[in-house]
Amino acid sequence: MLIKLLRLFPPETAHAITIKLLKSNFNLNRKQPKIYKSLNQTIKGINFKNPVGLAAGFDKNAEVINQMFAYGFGFIEVGTVTPKKQLGNEKPRVFRLLEDDAIINHLGFNNKGSEEILLNLKSFYARKNINEIIGINVGKNKSTQNDIDDYLYGIEKLGFYGDYITINISSPNTPGLRDLQLRGKIERLVKKIQKKQSEIEQLEHKPIFIKISPDLDDEQLRDIALMSLANNVNGLIISNSTIQRPDTLISNFKNEVGGLSGKPIFLNSTILLKKMYSLTNGQITLIGVGGVSSGHECYEKIKAGASLVQLYTALVYKGPKIIDQILKELDELITIDGYKNISEAIGKST
Numbered sequence: 001m002l003i004k005l006l007r008l009f010p011p012e013t014a015h016a017i018t019i020k021l022l023k024s025n026f027n028l029n030r031k032q033p034k035i036y037k038s039l040n041q042t043i044k045g046i047n048f049k050n051p052v053g054l055a056a057g058f059d060k061n062a063e064v065i066n067q068m069f070a071y072g073f074g075f076i077e078v079g080t081v082t083p084k085k086q087l088g089n090e091k092p093r094v095f096r097l098l099e100d101d102a103i104i105n106h107l108g109f110n111n112k113g114s115e116e117i118l119l120n121l122k123s124f125y126a127r128k129n130i131n132e133i134i135g136i137n138v139g140k141n142k143s144t145q146n147d148i149d150d151y152l153y154g155i156e157k158l159g160f161y162g163d164y165i166t167i168n169i170s171s172p173n174t175p176g177l178r179d180l181q182l183r184g185k186i187e188r189l190v191k192k193i194q195k196k197q198s199e200i201e202q203l204e205h206k207p208i209f210i211k212i213s214p215d216l217d218d219e220q221l222r223d224i225a226l227m228s229l230a231n232n233v234n235g236l237i238i239s240n241s242t243i244q245r246p247d248t249l250i251s252n253f254k255n256e257v258g259g260l261s262g263k264p265i266f267l268n269s270t271i272l273l274k275k276m277y278s279l280t281n282g283q284i285t286l287i288g289v290g291g292v293s294s295g296h297e298c299y300e301k302i303k304a305g306a307s308l309v310q311l312y313t314a315l316v317y318k319g320p321k322i323i324d325q326i327l328k329e330l331d332e333l334i335t336i337d338g339y340k341n342i343s344e345a346i347g348k349s350t
């Protein structure tokens, strides 16, 4: 009902209303999400009560972490946070492709900046429950002179408050950002991040994941796999939104500029995930993102090699109640396949 009502507003207004409602704890008088023992696993030393997380971009400013946990998410990734506050690109910059269950956005890292977001994280942290796992996704300012310094700044400033940190080098809406994925550049970035980590005791053992684009070709994918193995990268998040436009799209908004997310990217992002799992021999933790809106799709990602899964666009079309349904379906699916725990299914379709 509320989801349909929100659709009467332009997408960004609907999002702003949603955040306001959540902040006022609207609709939070709901039953505790069910806990499934079969979905609990420890990854990189972190205990995840379930593998379904909120992808970056929904709670860019770390304002509604508690409220989103109440819907049953196993983990929540906030951001992307840039060192300085940014307004992002000119509006309109978010488009609903209703007929395609998809979104195109060219927001351009609009966020309140690390200073203000740090305060939000601190207030969450003060009441943080041990099984509320949060990731902090960091990026660079559009006008920065030194890309790498922006990432190092984000890690140093906010890293303590996350259970893990994500390095976002794959958003299509910040000029030059995705070039950081290229051979040489990505390795330089990783080495500098690891050096920074080794200098700060509290960050030394904090998992750092790198979020990559679904638009990488096979050679770039292989480069990243080899680089990840050679440098002991903790994990890869696969994937961000795509600049490609599949032929199947029918919405009038299909040619808007920006990153496409939702149902139409499920297939490609899952193929990429599967390729990366095989290129890294299952030795690197993978997080699958892109077009997940059911337990079945979540399970597909896991069987393709993901230890964890995230979603965003499905919330826009189906609302947060899908989390309960996804968890229930996942539990059923692993039981049908004869597994006791979700971790046994990782990579099983390769």
Ligand SMILES: Cc1cc2nc3c(=O)[nH]c(=O)nc-3n(C[C@H](O)[C@H](O)[C@H](O)COP(=O)(O)O)c2cc1C
Residues within 6 Å of the ligand: 055, 056, 057, 058, 060, 079, 080, 094, 103, 105, 107, 109, 137, 168, 171, 211, 239, 240, 241, 260, 261, 262, 263, 265, 289, 290, 291, 292, 310, 311, 312, 313, 314
């Ligand atoms: C409106 C919108 C804003 C987003 N902002 C970010 C962001 O700030 N940082 C990021 O890493 N990904 C961002 N994403 C990408 C998502 O985290 C996710 O990788 C992508 O949407 C694919 O998942 P989905 O199909 O479940 O939405 C954004 C996606 C959408 C739809």
